[in-house]
Amino acid sequence: MKKPKSVRQERILNELNQSPSLRVAELARRLAVSTETIRRDLDELTGQGLLNRTYGGAVRSLSTEPSVTERHALFVSERERIARTAVPLLKGARVLMIGSGSTTVHVARRIAVEMKNLTVLTHAFGVATVLAINPTIRVILIPGEYLAGEGATHGAHAISFLQDFHADYTILGASGLGIDGPSDALIECSAVYQTMVSQAARTIVVADHSKHDRLFPARYAQWRDINQLVTDAPATGVLAEQFRQFGVEQVVA
Known part of the structure; x- marks a missing residue:
């Protein structure tokens, strides 16, 4: 018993x-x-x-990533604060790339309300859907193989397509924020994120405090590649030291 x-x-x-x-x-x-x-x-x-x-x-x-639908139920108020804080950082932008994820959908929803006259490239159907409420935002869906659990495309076609574009900002979520950089549980999507980082003048990572000091299989960037982290609580210890070393600005919502 x-x-x-x-x-x-x-x-x-x-x-x-x-x-x-x-x-x-x-x-x-x-x-x-x-x-x-x-x-x-x-x-x-x-x-x-x-x-x-x-x-x-x-x-x-979260050693394995739940579906994007499940993740939408987590840390809703924190992600809303992150979105409200992140959008003013995009002032003056005309072309954005936005990755998949629940936090990036919150950011996209706020972009649709507060910004106009943008072109947004995304591989995430959730991001595209919330941006569609604003007729001044041109949404370009990135082609590729569809990953149902993430609601996003990935693969060689997606990467090849992205390489023909440049953006003012890339906005990405993360499964984990480790000392070597942001990482994702989905190896398929991480290659898309890596390409988005390389094709943008600046990259912003949006991630709540539960991602701090966590490591997942696919690191998509090093901290030297990231300009700003928007989060709901400041990172501490070695992770915070990495941010200082590589010039990552922590913006706390």
């Missing part, structure tokens, strides 16, 4: 499968235990690599 702690921790993982991001207080209420008990459980589960701690809560482990 399983011990109460094992049963409780299974319940926590099941709850996170249903709601990928939960606060400590909400988990304590659902499981009818103290917040201190939940914090101890979260620490143990984090140590086992089964989830990741956040400020005041936890998210399901």
Whole structure:
């Protein structure tokens, strides 16, 4: 027979499968235990690599990337703040490249409301859809093989197409922000991001605090290639030192 702690921790993982991001207080209420008990459980589960701690809560482990639809349910208020902060940085831009992801969709939605007379190249259907509300924004969809879980195109055709264009800014999300650079769980998309970085005068990464100090399989740039990081909490320690060394401006929403 399983011990109460094992049963409780299974319940926590099941709850996170249903709601990928939960606060400590909400988990304590659902499981009818103290917040201190939940914090101890979260620490143990984090140590086992089964989830990741956040400020005041936890998210399901992202060692593999959930679909973009699932990611839209995570850190919504943080991503909205990031989007509001990122768009003023684009003042004067006429051509943008925007990568796939939930945070970049928030940025694109804000661009559609606040900017006009732009050309935007994107491989992400979600980005293209939210930009479509603004008739002054010309959207160019990048061709390629369709990756259903990400709602985006990738592959040789996408990369070849991008190489014929130049942008004022590239805007990208990330699965992780490690000491060597931003990385992504999706190897297929990382090659597209790498090309977008090379074809833009400036590159902005938009990523919430849960991505700090995390490493995923495909690094798409080094920090020397990135001009600004827009995030909801400042990075600290070695990661922050890397930003200082390579001139990455942290813009905190």
